[in-house]
Amino acid sequence: MNRIALNLLGAAALAVTTGSAMAQDKVIKIGLAQDFTAVYTFVTSDYNQGQRDYFTLINERGGIKGHKIQAEVVDTANQPQRGIEAYERMKNEGAVLVDFLSTPVSRAVVPRALKDQVNMLTLFHGRSDAADGETFPYIFPMTPLYWSQATNILQYIKEQEKGNLKGKKIALVGIDSPFGREPQPIFQALAEKEGYELGIYPYPSPGNEQSATWTAVRRFQPDWTVIWGAGGGQTVSLREAIRNGIKLDRLLSVIWLSEVDTEIAGKEASKGVLRFEGAAYGKDAAVIKAIETEVVAKGKGAGPAAKVGSTYYNIGVAGAALVAEGIRLALEKNPNGPLTGAQLKAGLESIKDFDAQGLIPPVTITAKDHQGGGKGRISQWDGSKWVPKTDWYAASQDLVWELVRKNAEEFKTSGK
Amino acid sequence: MFYRLSGIKHVSYAADRQLWPVPFDRYLVIAAVILGITAPFYLSPLYLGSYMLPWIIWATAALSLNLLMGWAGQIHLGFAAVMAIGAYSAIHLARAGVPFELALLLAGLLSALIGMIFGAAALRVKGLYLAVSTLAMQYMIDWIISHVPAISGGSQATLQTPVIRILGFPVDSDAGRYWVALAVCALVTIFMLNVKRTSFGRALVAVREKDFAAAIIGVNPFYYKLVAFWVSSFLGGVSGAVLAFCYYRAVTPEQFHLDVSIQAVAMVIVGGMGSILGSFFGAALVLLAPIVLNNFVGWFVAAIGLSLSPEVLALIPLILYGGLIVGFLLFEPLGLAKIYDNIRNYFLVWPFRHARR
Numbered sequence: 001m002n003r004i005a006l007n008l009l010g011a012a013a014l015a016v017t018t019g020s021a022m023a024q025d026k027v028i029k030i031g032l033a034q035d036f037t038a039v040y041t042f043v044t045s046d047y048n049q050g051q052r053d054y055f056t057l058i059n060e061r062g063g064i065k066g067h068k069i070q071a072e073v074v075d076t077a078n079q080p081q082r083g084i085e086a087y088e089r090m091k092n093e094g095a096v097l098v099d100f101l102s103t104p105v106s107r108a109v110v111p112r113a114l115k116d117q118v119n120m121l122t123l124f125h126g127r128s129d130a131a132d133g134e135t136f137p138y139i140f141p142m143t144p145l146y147w148s149q150a151t152n153i154l155q156y157i158k159e160q161e162k163g164n165l166k167g168k169k170i171a172l173v174g175i176d177s178p179f180g181r182e183p184q185p186i187f188q189a190l191a192e193k194e195g196y197e198l199g200i201y202p203y204p205s206p207g208n209e210q211s212a213t214w215t216a217v218r219r220f221q222p223d224w225t226v227i228w229g230a231g232g233g234q235t236v237s238l239r240e241a242i243r244n245g246i247k248l249d250r251l252l253s254v255i256w257l258s259e260v261d262t263e264i265a266g267k268e269a270s271k272g273v274l275r276f277e278g279a280a281y282g283k284d285a286a287v288i289k290a291i292e293t294e295v296v297a298k299g300k301g302a303g304p305a306a307k308v309g310s311t312y313y314n315i316g317v318a319g320a321a322l323v324a325e326g327i328r329l330a331l332e333k334n335p336n337g338p339l340t341g342a343q344l345k346a347g348l349e350s351i352k353d354f355d356a357q358g359l360i361p362p363v364t365i366t367a368k369d370h371q372g373g374g375k376g377r378i379s380q381w382d383g384s385k386w387v388p389k390t391d392w393y394a395a396s397q398d399l400v401w402e403l404v405r406k407n408a409e410e411f412k413t414s415g416k
Numbered sequence: 417m418f419y420r421l422s423g424i425k426h427v428s429y430a431a432d433r434q435l436w437p438v439p440f441d442r443y444l445v446i447a448a449v450i451l452g453i454t455a456p457f458y459l460s461p462l463y464l465g466s467y468m469l470p471w472i473i474w475a476t477a478a479l480s481l482n483l484l485m486g487w488a489g490q491i492h493l494g495f496a497a498v499m500a501i502g503a504y505s506a507i508h509l510a511r512a513g514v515p516f517e518l519a520l521l522l523a524g525l526l527s528a529l530i531g532m533i534f535g536a537a538a539l540r541v542k543g544l545y546l547a548v549s550t551l552a553m554q555y556m557i558d559w560i561i562s563h564v565p566a567i568s569g570g571s572q573a574t575l576q577t578p579v580i581r582i583l584g585f586p587v588d589s590d591a592g593r594y595w596v597a598l599a600v601c602a603l604v605t606i607f608m609l610n611v612k613r614t615s616f617g618r619a620l621v622a623v624r625e626k627d628f629a630a631a632i633i634g635v636n637p638f639y640y641k642l643v644a645f646w647v648s649s650f651l652g653g654v655s656g657a658v659l660a661f662c663y664y665r666a667v668t669p670e671q672f673h674l675d676v677s678i679q680a681v682a683m684v685i686v687g688g689m690g691s692i693l694g695s696f697f698g699a700a701l702v703l704l705a706p707i708v709l710n711n712f713v714g715w716f717v718a719a720i721g722l723s724l725s726p727e728v729l730a731l732i733p734l735i736l737y738g739g740l741i742v743g744f745l746l747f748e749p750l751g752l753a754k755i756y757d758n759i760r761n762y763f764l765v766w767p768f769r770h771a772r773r
Contacts (some may be wrong), residue, residue, distance in 0.1 A: 034726075036726055036727050036731075037730045039730065045727050048726055071727045073729075074710060074711075074726075075712060075726065075729070075733075076711060077730075077734075079667075079675075079705070080664065081466075081470050081703065081707075082634065083464055084664075085467070086664075088461070088462045089711075094458075104668055104670035107572075107573075107574045108664055108666055108671065110666060111665050111666050112665075127574065129572060178572070178573040178669070343541075350430050407572055410569075411576070
């Protein structure tokens with residue numbers, strides 16, 4: 001059954017690519033050089049499947065103003081040199097946008113992309129100060145930065161504590177890497193302002209072993225616990241939290257916590273855990289429904305149908321939708337193409353209140369602000385699915401932007 | 417055939433100690449040098465910047481490690497850390513206004529100093545124990561770099577390299593950066609070629625074969641092991657700095673993690689321990705084979721009209737790559753350089769096979 005589906009899909013993919021190339025040369029190329037085999041495996045295949053399914057949806061509907069989107073997928077194994085090679089090759093082939101979904105690769109390619117005027121999508125990864133569109137004109141995070149996720153999570157805690165955090169204890173348990181340390185300045189700054197007691201508990205990378213850290217967390221007796229990791233480390237964090245008797249409805253996670261983690265930790269056992277959410281979970285959003293009926297039901301899906309609507313799949317769809325919206329706006333201004341990197345940049349920077357039909361919070365990108373508002377929400381695991389606890393909101397963006405500007409300034413003065 | 421030996425007479429010691437007594441070898445070297453220097457004129461920017469450039473830089477690094485592993489017989493599992501010290505110190509020095517040439521040398525010296533301190537472990541332990549203690553160096557340096565923002569470059573942990581200036585002239589083109597890397601590679605290669613025929617090189621080999629036997633014949637293993645670590649770390653630091661300045665241009669801690677050390681060791685072993693040509697072959701195979709295989713498999717699958725999921729597409733090259741390394745080592749355990757050597761030996765006396773030594 002599966003093989004038949006695969007074969008059908010192969011024929012369809014071939015027909016789409018060759019057909020579109022023959023019928024018309026109006027193709028917009030996008031490079032998806034991602035890590036399928038090394039570190040980011042926990043997210044890459046779902047995310048990539050979401051991206052390609054969305055592009056298929058757009059192409060099935062006739063493309064964007066007669067332009068088809070063609071995505072090239074290649075593995076980088078999270079190695080910067082392979083990412084650079086893929087980037088250079090895709091650039092030669094005329095790609096106007098690349099997405100690596102890998103912090104090391106993105107960081108290594110940033111100087112090249114800036115120089116070559118190739119747009120780079122850094123959804124939930126890469127440099128946070130890239131939100132400063134004036135310093136990083138071709139780098140587009142377009143989603144809440146880790147700093148915004150931190151302020152968002154702390155805002156939720158504050159609301160639950162009825163606006164008063166004085167004397168409360170908050171534990172930040174994160175991986176001991178630049179990514180895990182990134183939210184610390186926010187937690188520290190807000191600790192001073194709100195008067196809560198902050199305990200920082202790093203566990204060594206890659207996070208397979210955290211028992212010593214969680215013993216220390218338990219001794220701290222936090223009112224709230226925030227876990228900050230990705231991949232396997234998150235599952236271990238969740239399991240250790242359960243084992244150490246941390247109340248799960250007082251345990252919040254950065255965006256990288258999905259149903260895969262709760263399944264491993266036990267669906268019932270992890271009931272109540274909270275997480276930051278940047279794109280809606282499930283199949284409720286109109287765009288996911290459209291993919292189900294117009295792409296997956298016709299056998300044109302890029303992967304297993306069961307993945308449609310899962311957390312990382314939907315993030316992939318969100319990224320692809322933002323890119324497609326940018327392309328649409330760019331083509332409105334330059335209807336004849338071929339679309340250049342600079343034109344797509346202008347297109348992406350004119351995205352206004354775009355919510356991908358309810359999949360993501362309204363995003364507005366400007367030439368200055370490549371983050372797009374920093375809105376997200378908190379959702380809770382109810383034993384079988386993630387249920388939103390709040391509406392989309394942003395918090396303490398002034399603090400976030402202070403950090404963004406400070407880091408971007410450092411890049412400007414010292415870099416290049 | 418080809419490698420004609422007729423007319424080669426060793427009438428002086430100098431002639432006998434020549435690097436390439438066989439004329440055909442000399443022609444090959446000259447051709448390789450010409451091809452190397454003119455690469456920017458016949459290679460597209462893609463192949464120059466993403467294949468040729470990283471290849472020669474990694475070959476430089478593999479040569480540096482080969483001095484330690486191939487000649488002195490000391491394993492080093494923390495070579496990426498040595499390169500990291502070189503890269504980070506060169507960047508910080510260049511940013512502080514030190515000229516690039518000097519920064520390169522100072523970066524090498526600092527790597528040599530730190531590398532030698534860790535290498536001192538080699539005075540007490542051997543083999544697997546040394547592997548573990550150099551592994552510790554890798555983890556310590558990694559930890560220090562990522563935990564000291566002053567080194568790694570703030571919360572984003574990325575440092576942009578300043579533009580290279582050679583004798584005051586800015587080098588800001590792909591070709592320029594390639595030539596800088598090529599020059600360093602050439603210098604290191606010439607150095608390594610000559611190490612072979614110095615008393616230093618012979619002492620290293622003596623230490624490699626048996627350190628107490630070396631001590632009995634008057635070679636001080638204590639001294640030579642330290643010097644081997646010193647020289648290898650110096651060259652490794654310089655190649656790390658070149659990697660940062662000429663290739664990555666933005667340095668992050670992940671670029672010098674353990675997997676990079678393992679790759680460097682793989683380059684030396686697959687290429688051929690104690691072989692200069694082998695370092696080049698090894699770097700090519702370990703660095704470029706995954707990329708080439710990946711592109712080839714992608715092209716091939718598309719060409720025969722098969723559609724596979726990206727995960728499967730990503731795994732096939734990995735399997736082939738693993739098979740390739742195992743296959744080469746089974747075929748010739750002494751490395752890729754030995755395969756070339758076998759071919760050369762065959763032609764050296766062809767068609768008089770019975771004359772083969």
